[in-house]
Amino acid sequence: MNFNKQFYFDEIKNIFPKIIEYRHILHQNPEKSFQEIETTKYIQQILNSLNIENKAILKSQPNNTNNDIGVLAKIGSGPHSIALRADIDALPIYEETNAPFRSKYDGLMHACGHDMHTAILLGTAEILKKNEENLHNTIYLIFQPGEELLPGGAKLFINSNIFPQLNLEAIFGQHINPELEIGKIALCAGPMMASTDELHITISGKGGHGAQPHLSNDVVLAASNLVINFQSIITKFRNPLEPAVLSITSIQTGNSTNVFPNEAKLLGTLRTYNQNLRQKLLEKIKENAELCAKQFDCEVVVNIVNGYPPLVNDAEKTEFIMNLGKQLFSNSQVEIAKPKMWAEDFAYYTEIIPSAFWFLGTKESREKEIYPLHSSKLLPSNEVMIYGTAMLVSIALEY
Numbered sequence: 001m002n003f004n005k006q007f008y009f010d011e012i013k014n015i016f017p018k019i020i021e022y023r024h025i026l027h028q029n030p031e032k033s034f035q036e037i038e039t040t041k042y043i044q045q046i047l048n049s050l051n052i053e054n055k056a057i058l059k060s061q062p063n064n065t066n067n068d069i070g071v072l073a074k075i076g077s078g079p080h081s082i083a084l085r086a087d088i089d090a091l092p093i094y095e096e097t098n099a100p101f102r103s104k105y106d107g108l109m110h111a112c113g114h115d116m117h118t119a120i121l122l123g124t125a126e127i128l129k130k131n132e133e134n135l136h137n138t139i140y141l142i143f144q145p146g147e148e149l150l151p152g153g154a155k156l157f158i159n160s161n162i163f164p165q166l167n168l169e170a171i172f173g174q175h176i177n178p179e180l181e182i183g184k185i186a187l188c189a190g191p192m193m194a195s196t197d198e199l200h201i202t203i204s205g206k207g208g209h210g211a212q213p214h215l216s217n218d219v220v221l222a223a224s225n226l227v228i229n230f231q232s233i234i235t236k237f238r239n240p241l242e243p244a245v246l247s248i249t250s251i252q253t254g255n256s257t258n259v260f261p262n263e264a265k266l267l268g269t270l271r272t273y274n275q276n277l278r279q280k281l282l283e284k285i286k287e288n289a290e291l292c293a294k295q296f297d298c299e300v301v302v303n304i305v306n307g308y309p310p311l312v313n314d315a316e317k318t319e320f321i322m323n324l325g326k327q328l329f330s331n332s333q334v335e336i337a338k339p340k341m342w343a344e345d346f347a348y349y350t351e352i353i354p355s356a357f358w359f360l361g362t363k364e365s366r367e368k369e370i371y372p373l374h375s376s377k378l379l380p381s382n383e384v385m386i387y388g389t390a391m392l393v394s395i396a397l398e399y
Contacts, residue, residue, distance in 0.1 A: 003327055003398065005327065005328060008328065008390045008393055008394050009386070009390065011127045011130075011131075011393065012123070012127070012386055012389050012390060012393070015123055015126055015127065016123075016385075016386065018123065018126070019119050019120065019122070019123035019382075019385050019389065020119075020382050020385070022046070022118070022119035022122045022123065023101075023115050023116055023118075023119035023382065023385065024101035025042065025101075026039065026042070026088075026110065026114075026115040026118055026119060027099070027101050027102070027103065027110050027115040028101050028102070028103060028104050029042075029103075029104060029105075030090030030091075030103050030105060030108040030109055030110050030115070031089065031090055031108070032089065032090065032092065032108065032149075033089040033090075033145065033146040033147070033148045033149035033153070034058075034060055034069060034089070034145055034146045034149060034153070035060055035069070036060075036069045036070070036088050036089055036145045036146075037060055037067045037068070037069060039069075039088050039089075039118075039145075040056060040068050040069050040070060040071055040088075040143070040145070041068075043071050043088070043118065043122065043143050044056070044071055046122055046125075047071070047073050047122075047125060050125060050126055050129050051129070052073050052074070052075060052125055052129055053073065053074045053075075054071050054072065054073035054074070054141075055071070055072055056068030056069070056070060056071055057070045057071065057072050057157060057160055057162060058070045058145060058153070058156055058157070058160065069145040069146075070088070070142075070143060070144055070145045070146075070153060070157065071141075071142075071143040072140060072141070072142060072143075072162065073125060073140065073141040073143070074138065074139070074140055074141075075125065075128045075129055075132055075135065075138075075139045075141070075396075076128070076132055076135035076136075076137060076138045076139050076396075077138055078135055078136045078137040078138050079137075079138075080136075080137045080138070080169050081137060081138040081139075081140060081166055081167050081168050081169060082137055082138075082139060082140070082168060082169055082170045082171065082172065082395070082396070082399055083139075083140040083141070083142050083166065083168050083170070083171040083172070083353075084121060084124065084139065084140070084141050084142065084171075084172055084173070084392050084395065084396065085121075085141075085142040085144055085171060085172070085173040085346065085349070086114070086117040086118045086120065086121035086141075086142070086143055086144065086173070087114045087117055087118075087144050087145075087147035087148075087153070087345075088114055088117075088118050088143050088144060088145055089114055089145055089146055089147055089148050089149070089153070090103075090108055090109060090110045090111070090112075090114065090115075090148075091108070091109055091110070091111045091112060091148055091374060092107055092108060093107070093108070093109040093111045093374065093376050094106060094107050094109065094376055095108075095109040095111070095376055096376040096377050097376075097377055097378075097379045099379055109376065111373070111374050111375060111376060111378050112148065112176075112373050112374055112378075113175065113176035113362070113373070113378070113380060114147070116176060116380065116384060116385055116388065117174070117175070117176070117388070118143060119385060120174075120385050120388040120389045120392060121141055121143065121392065123385070123389045124141070124389055124392040124393050124396070125141055127389070127393050128393065128396050128397075131397065134397060135396065135397065137396070137399055139396045140166055140168070142157065142171075144157060146345075147344070147345050147346075150198075150305065150307055150308075152307075152308055152345030152348060153345060154345040154346060154347075154348040154349055155345065155348050158348055158349070158352065163352065163353070168353050169353075169354070170314075170317050170353065170354050170355060170356070170399070171349045171353045171354075171355045172317070172321070172355065172356055172357070172392070172395050173346045173349075173355070173356075173357045174357065174358050174359070174360045174388055174391060174392075175344065175357070175358075175359060175360065176359075176360050176361075176362045176373075176380055176384060176388075177359035177360060177361060177362065177363075177373075178362050178363055178370050178371060178372055178373065178378065178380070179363060179370065179372075180335070180359050180360070180361030180362070180363055181361045181363045181364075181365065182361050182362060182363060182364060182381060182383055182384055182387070183329060183333050183361060183387055184329075184333045184334070184335060184361040185321075185325050185329075185333070185334055185335070185358045185359065185360055185361065185387070185391065186334075186335040186336070186337035186358060186359045186361070187313060187318055187321060187322065187336075187337050187356060187357065187358035187359065188313065188318065188336050188337045188338075188339060189313050189314070189315040189318040189319070190312060190313060190315070190339075191273035191274075191310050191311070191312050191313075191339050192311050192312070192313050192337060192339050192340070192357060193310065193311035193339065193340055193341075193342050193343055193344050193347065193357075194243075194245075194271040194272055194273055194310055194311075194339075194340070194341045194342065194343055195270075195271065195272055195273070195275065195278050195307065195308060195309050195310045195343065195347075196269060196270070196271055196307035196308050196343035197269065197270040197271075197278070197282060197304055197305065197306050197307050198267075198268075198269060198304070198305040198307060199248070199266070199267065199268035199269060199270065199285065199302070199303075199304060200265075200266075200267060200302075200303040200304075200305065201226070201265070201266040201267075201268070201289055201300065201301070201302050201303070202263060202264070202265050202266075202300065202301045202303075203219045203222050203223055203226070203263065203264045203265075203266070203293050203298050203299070203300050204219065204262065204263050204298060204299045204300070204301075205217025205218065205219040205222065205260075205262060205263075205296070205297065205298035205299070206262070207219075207259065207260045207261055207262040208259075208260045209258065209259065209260070210256075210257065210258035210259055210260060211258065213260070216260040217260075217296055217297045217298045218260055218296055218298075219253060219260070219261055219262070219263060219264040219296075219298055220253055220254060220260070220261065220264060221296055222264070222292055222293050222295070222296040222298045222300075223251055223253060223264040223266055225292045225295065225296075226248075226266065226288070226289060226292040226293075227248045227251070227266070229288050229291075229292050230246055230248060230268075230285065230288065231246070233246060233281060233284045233285065233288060234246045234281075237280065237281065237284050238277060238281070239277075242272070242273075242274055242277055243272065243273055243339070243341070244270070244271065244272040244274075244277060244281065245269070245270070245271040245272070245341050246268070246269075246270050246271075246281065246285070247268050247269050248266055248267070248268040249267055249268055249269065250265075250266065250267035250268075251264060251265070251266050252264070252265045252266075253265065270282065270285070271341045271343070272310070273310045273312075273339065274310070275309065275310065282304055285302065285304070286302050286304075289302045290302075307343060308343045308344065308345050308347045308348065309347045309348065309351060310347060311343075311344050311346055311347035311350055311357060312347070312350050312351075313350065313355065313356050313357060314350070314354035314355055314356060316354065317354050317355060317356035318356045320356070320399070321356045321358055321391075321395070322334050324391070324394055324395065324398060325358075325391065327394075328390050328391065328394055329387070329390075337358070337359055344357070358391075360384060360387060360388050360391075361384070361387075362380035362381065362384045364381060
């Protein structure tokens with residue numbers, strides 16, 4: 001059918017109070033990653049009320065209980081299939097907004113916009129169901145748990161072996177971005193977000209008196225050398241044109257002015273867009289940690305927790321989203337994104353299905369201070385959801 005920009009905004013206007021209500025209820029009732037039991041029930045309740053076919057996919061973690069988390073819904077019956085995805089989990093953060101719909105639970109908050117992502121997809125579901133006869137594709141809606149916590153809900157969805165049954169041609173997703181103005185989207189072809197690996201390093205040695213270093217193994221000095229040495233890994237074992245970040249973010253050791261401690265614990269992260277470089281740097285981290293510890297007659301244990309892979313947008317799907325955004329909004333409201341060293345488990349989908357993921361702007365022009373993702377004061381305007389819903393509905397009808 002011919003592209004009708006006004007159609008999308010009229011459809012959204014008709015149900016926008018519902019979308020706002022969804023967002024407020026979800027924001028008031030946040031749940032931790034892999035424990036989104038009530039959130040899942042709420043999503044299914046709404047989908048059932050709309051007569052949308054749906055089923056729960058996973059069980060709550062880590063004990064694999066009988067409580068359902070995560071929902072897969074289906075609208076339409078066309079010969080080709082695509083998926084739209086929203087994440088549904090919250091964060092262990094004490095909310096410091098004054099919103100009338102602030103979290104009911106101290107220490108839990110939707111501080112990454114997943115309440116908005118979910119509300120947008122629920123609104124999208126209602127509009128698509130109403131216009132189901134106009135769908136020439138089968139549309140799957142993925143309400144995914146556990147984006148904020150390893151191993152990532154996307155990985156568990158894939159491991160559930162549901163995807164081969166869906167025969168997806170593409171999967172699309174979005175994430176709010178407080179650095180981007182409301183009404184804008186931003187994305188790029190190729191790498192858009194980085195891989196992430198957690199570093200847990202323990203250096204052990206013989207403690208002793210601070211005045212007798214010759215009788216001890218100085219884990220503090222070994223740890224200090226390790227931090228400096230790791231920066232040489234980034235500068236000397238990487239093509240300068242290949243982005244990568246290796247950061248040691250915590251050193252925990254000792255509590256006295258005259259005692260050499262027995263142990264030093266270091267935490268850090270590795271980020272890059274290149275999987276081959278990622279493996280090379282991880283090997284150098286292990287190798288150089290051993291050398292730094294041995295230099296001071298200490299021992300070291302390096303525990304690397306592999307996180308999400310790089311998020312790599314498909315060129316063709318990216319072009320589709322950019323063109324669609326320009327038709328919906330304007331040329332100036334679609335930007336080529338600068339890749340970020342953030343991580344996102346949507347990356348797992350991009351490894352197996354041609355995908356596109358974009359940033360959805362939330363920055364208000366009158367804002368004096370921008371509260372970033374994961375801030376206890378993050379509270380984007382409901383207006384953002386107009387643009388997010390327009391994107392998802394138009395993808396389903398125009399793809």
